[in-house]
Amino acid sequence: MKHRIALLGFGVVGQGFAEILKNKKQVLEEQFGLDAAIVAVSDVMKGSVYHPDGLSIEDLLAVVKETGKLDDYPEQEGLIRGLNSFETIKQTNADTIVEVTFTDVKTGQPAIDHCQCAFEYGKNVIMSNKGPVALAYAQLKEMAEKRNVRWGFEGSVMSGTPSLRMPVTSLAGNDIYEIQGILNGTTNYMLTRMEDGLSYDEALSEAQKLGYAEADPTSDVEGYDALYKIVILANVVMNYPLKVHEVERMGISHLTTEDIELARQSNRKWKLIAKLKKENGSVVASVKPEMIPLDHPLANISDATNAITYHCDLSGPVTLIGAGAGKTETGFAILIDLINIHRKQL
Ligand SMILES: NC(=O)C1=CN([C@@H]2O[C@H](COP(=O)(O)OP(=O)(O)OC[C@H]3O[C@@H](n4cnc5c(N)ncnc54)[C@H](OP(=O)(O)O)[C@@H]3O)[C@@H](O)[C@H]2O)C=CC1
Numbered sequence: 001m002k003h004r005i006a007l008l009g010f011g012v013v014g015q016g017f018a019e020i021l022k023n024k025k026q027v028l029e030e031q032f033g034l035d036a037a038i039v040a041v042s043d044v045m046k047g048s049v050y051h052p053d054g055l056s057i058e059d060l061l062a063v064v065k066e067t068g069k070l071d072d073y074p075e076q077e078g079l080i081r082g083l084n085s086f087e088t089i090k091q092t093n094a095d096t097i098v099e100v101t102f103t104d105v106k107t108g109q110p111a112i113d114h115c116q117c118a119f120e121y122g123k124n125v126i127m128s129n130k131g132p133v134a135l136a137y138a139q140l141k142e143m144a145e146k147r148n149v150r151w152g153f154e155g156s157v158m159s160g161t162p163s164l165r166m167p168v169t170s171l172a173g174n175d176i177y178e179i180q181g182i183l184n185g186t187t188n189y190m191l192t193r194m195e196d197g198l199s200y201d202e203a204l205s206e207a208q209k210l211g212y213a214e215a216d217p218t219s220d221v222e223g224y225d226a227l228y229k230i231v232i233l234a235n236v237v238m239n240y241p242l243k244v245h246e247v248e249r250m251g252i253s254h255l256t257t258e259d260i261e262l263a264r265q266s267n268r269k270w271k272l273i274a275k276l277k278k279e280n281g282s283v284v285a286s287v288k289p290e291m292i293p294l295d296h297p298l299a300n301i302s303d304a305t306n307a308i309t310y311h312c313d314l315s316g317p318v319t320l321i322g323a324g325a326g327k328t329e330t331g332f333a334i335l336i337d338l339i340n341i342h343r344k345q346l
């Protein structure tokens, strides 16, 4: 039986996921018995197409590459154009909604409403969008469970590096009492490139071109993105209902090439460090830049790579290093949630 997918948002991650589905079609069918079809794509500026029997991924990617729009997607009988995100959720035959619109760090919208609508209509949701998980984890989880649908969000923290599934499954039974790491790809990339001599603006511009930065990069450079991720880790991994306003936050926008040089002269490096610690029945959290010595375990985490250490009472510290952002890497995060939904393990 086909697993029918509708994509809300067809930017870096949406296209990365579509490419993976195209390239891995045979492997997914042979190894997992997963016959996945994209039936709908709805994007604000690029437009929207839906066909209940499935769309050609080659054509979707080609027309967007050529024109930046879905308007030239080939006409065929039964093709419907122009559905907005909510119409796509309600009116298409998709089993799973892949929510890859932008992350709104203040309201989490419209992604929270997308999730609620999908659950009401009995559809699974997979997302790399951080807003709904950071701001509405408990109520969305409960709603998905009540409606007997699945909600995957592995890509919301550290892209395709399994920073959520790994501790929840493979570290189960431990008390994870402290978590710390580098959780934002854009700023880590920028700090690395500033060490190479680039200015702040040049480094940010490169990170944007590479598809790492948020639609509004203020979220990356002022630390909101890492803050959202630490809140998600508290809720999902520590099972503690930490709220966004409870996290101390400072970004890297005040750091200059002179600051980077001064650190280098004292054998240190600037890194944006996120921390989470259980203390007296509560959890304290912060995101801020720190000058760390070159022999610090995080000093050699460069470019858009991220790292996270889980401090566990039984297994001791466990560190995971991997991609923090990227088109294919985050597309993979969507795929792994899809495979787990298909296996009925999510
Ligand atoms: N890029 C990365 O490496 C990672 C990204 N993420 C998260 O994944 C999500 C997607 O990221 P990314 O693909 O890079 O972002 P992009 O900005 O490249 O793509 C987002 C797309 O969503 C579209 N969109 C915005 N609002 C709506 C809406 N209401 N309905 C339909 N489409 C909409 C945008 O349309 P348009 O621009 O045409 O208006 C855009 O094409 C974000 O939430 C981000 O935080 C998570 C991990 C890594």
Ligand SMILES: N[C@@H](CC=O)C(=O)O
Pocket: 156, 158, 159, 183, 184, 185, 186, 187, 212, 213, 214, 220, 225, 324, 325, 326
């Ligand atoms: N903008 C984010 C993308 C992934 O979450 C980052 O740079 O880490």
